[in-house]
Amino acid sequence: MNWIRRGEYHTFEGGGARFLYLVPSAAVVRVDDLSQAILDAIGERDVPVAEVATSLTPRWQPIEIRDSIHELLGMRAIRAVAEPVVAPRAEPPKRRIPLTTLVLNVTSKCNLSCGYCYEYGEDRIVEGGTKPRFMNEATARQSVDFMFTEAGDSPRVNLTFFGGETLMNFKVLQSALSYARERGRTLGKEVDASLTTNATLLRDEVIDWIVSNDVGVTVSIDGGREQQDRFRTFSNGMGSYDIIRPNIEKLLARHRRRPVGARVTLTGQNLDVRSIYQHLFEEMGFWEVGFAPVTTSWQRDYAIQDEGFEMLLAGFQSLAADYLADALAGKRHGFSNVRDTLEEIHKGMSKAYPCGAGLGLMGVATDGDVALCHRFAGSDQHKLGSVYDGVDRARQDDYLTRHHIANKTDCATCWARPLCAGGCYHEAHTRYGSTERPNLHYCNWIRAWTNTCLEVYGTLAEQKPEFLGQFD
Numbered sequence: 001m002n003w004i005r006r007g008e009y010h011t012f013e014g015g016g017a018r019f020l021y022l023v024p025s026a027a028v029v030r031v032d033d034l035s036q037a038i039l040d041a042i043g044e045r046d047v048p049v050a051e052v053a054t055s056l057t058p059r060w061q062p063i064e065i066r067d068s069i070h071e072l073l074g075m076r077a078i079r080a081v082a083e084p085v086v087a088p089r090a091e092p093p094k095r096r097i098p099l100t101t102l103v104l105n106v107t108s109k110c111n112l113s114c115g116y117c118y119e120y121g122e123d124r125i126v127e128g129g130t131k132p133r134f135m136n137e138a139t140a141r142q143s144v145d146f147m148f149t150e151a152g153d154s155p156r157v158n159l160t161f162f163g164g165e166t167l168m169n170f171k172v173l174q175s176a177l178s179y180a181r182e183r184g185r186t187l188g189k190e191v192d193a194s195l196t197t198n199a200t201l202l203r204d205e206v207i208d209w210i211v212s213n214d215v216g217v218t219v220s221i222d223g224g225r226e227q228q229d230r231f232r233t234f235s236n237g238m239g240s241y242d243i244i245r246p247n248i249e250k251l252l253a254r255h256r257r258r259p260v261g262a263r264v265t266l267t268g269q270n271l272d273v274r275s276i277y278q279h280l281f282e283e284m285g286f287w288e289v290g291f292a293p294v295t296t297s298w299q300r301d302y303a304i305q306d307e308g309f310e311m312l313l314a315g316f317q318s319l320a321a322d323y324l325a326d327a328l329a330g331k332r333h334g335f336s337n338v339r340d341t342l343e344e345i346h347k348g349m350s351k352a353y354p355c356g357a358g359l360g361l362m363g364v365a366t367d368g369d370v371a372l373c374h375r376f377a378g379s380d381q382h383k384l385g386s387v388y389d390g391v392d393r394a395r396q397d398d399y400l401t402r403h404h405i406a407n408k409t410d411c412a413t414c415w416a417r418p419l420c421a422g423g424c425y426h427e428a429h430t431r432y433g434s435t436e437r438p439n440l441h442y443c444n445w446i447r448a449w450t451n452t453c454l455e456v457y458g459t460l461a462e463q464k465p466e467f468l469g470q471f472d
Contacts, residue, residue, distance in 0.1 A: 003081035004069070005046045006039070010415040012451060014458015021454055024076050026350040026418035028457060034060050034068045039077065046081050088352070090404035092397045093359070099150035100360040101158040103374040104143055104176065106169040108366060109133045112198055113235045116267050116294050116302040118375065118426070131378045134169050135366040139387065140176035143364045146387035147180075148187055150362075156190045162363075162374045167201040170209075177213060196220060196263070198232065200240060202247035207254055216258045219248060219286070222265055223276040231270055245284075252285050259287030261336065266293045266312065267302040273315025281334040290336040291316075295442050296430040309445045317452050324456045327467050341453040342460075344419055346471040351421040352405050358384060358396060372399070372435075375426040382435070408438045416450045 008023035011031075018031045031039070034056070041052045053065050060068075072078045079085070108131065110117070135143075144159070151157045159180050161173050177193050184191040194216035210217060221244065222231045229239025252260055262280045266273070273291060280289045293312055295304050304312060319335045326333040353359065355373070363374035368387040376382035384399070385391040401407075403425070411417045422428070423439030423446070431441065460467050 015462030088406040090406040092400035098152040102147040105377040107164040110164040161195040199244035262286040288334040350418040354421040
């Protein structure tokens with residue numbers, strides 16, 4: 001090791017301290033004075049080790065400099081010039097990843113007609129009429145058996161009910177969860193259940209079942225009355241806010257054992273992030289609020305693009321600043337987007353794939369076909385098997401090989417790739433026509449948002465490290 005050069009890292013300030021975000025591992029490391037001096041001495045050029053050591057003495061002892069250089073080499077913040085950069089290999093995991101979450105699309109039918117919905121809009125990938133609109137009890141029970149088989153030795157499985165509007169098939173939800181809990185007791189596995197709903201069908205009977213079965217709930221809602229009635233309407237154009245508001249209030253009042261979250265779909269016409277958050281968290285009382293931006297085809301009026309990303313980033317950064325202030329003050333903030341990213345940073349996530357689709361998470365269509373995730377449920381092109389015949393391992397391995405981050409050459413030089421890995425498969429498919437393409441249209445947004453979360457993380461690590469203990 002005669003010459004060294006800069007490795008792969010991104011620097012940021014947090015709480016008055018300097019941090020390195022190490023790209024190959026996605027680790028965050030606080031930099032001490034000596035390490036920073038070494039990095040400054042190297043800069044962007046090839047430098048002899050002896051030259052670096054000479055420039056730093058007599059301020060530091062040679063043994064200190066040597067140890068620090070070796071530590072930086074081990075973290076890949078610097079590397080030996082003579083050693084080639086090891087490129088990641090595009091291959092499926094060396095061991096079979098157990099299934100941890102199974103999403104049952106119990107119905108593809110919905111009682112609302114949201115214009116941006118991928119199930120009913122121009123971005124749909126499943127042709128109408130090819131699948132039953134409702135899953136039957138036999139298929140649901142077979143799906144549960146499939147879930148336990150694919151879970152392997154995992155002591156806990158997550159069964160998520162999804163739609164369309166999930167509660168339109170309430171009878172199957174009841175039957176499937178009862179069967180899953182019974183099988184779980186027999187197999188010694190814990191079954192965690194959750195569902196997503198638009199809240200229009202949250203009758204007393206349904207809420208009783210949710211509470212008694214300890215089911216997690218996410219409510220799809222787009223904001224206050226004005227926003228909800230504009231974007232989430234019935235087929236006759238009538239708004240849904242006045243129908244769902246009392247239902248949600250009853251759910252929040254009675255379901256106290258599990259946090260109830262709100263999921264907001266953000267479109268190009270609905271980007272007032274702060275007012276939406278304040279209404280849902282502060283006024284309605286949701287435990288947390290998560291935002292899902294729509295960035296599909298640029299031909300769609302509802303897609304976020306151009307200056308919309310700037311508005312989105314400003315709104316997210318504003319809420320992130322509030323999150324940080326509340327965390328430092330010992331108060332809870334409900335902005336789940338920043339919390340989720342902080343957890344990934346804390347755990348040193350280094351993704352070969354953007355999400356667990358096709359790995360630890362799979363979606364089941366109403367007829368029992370198994371897909372990458374719930375968004376692809378019912379698509380023959382993205383089918384991995386069925387709950388009756390199991391997973392087609394050759395197809396799954398081929399999918400994982402083709403979608404590995406190493407094959408996304410556009411991502412090769414991006415410092416945010418360990419947390420992004422190219423972005424959502426469904427959005428790539430609807431915008432570019434292929435799940436293998438990275439979502440290049442929101443790269444700048446992802447980098448800016450990741451940088452914001454890094455700064456929040458650095459400040460917490462410096463000023464309130466005990467806060468980060470929740471992610472251990």
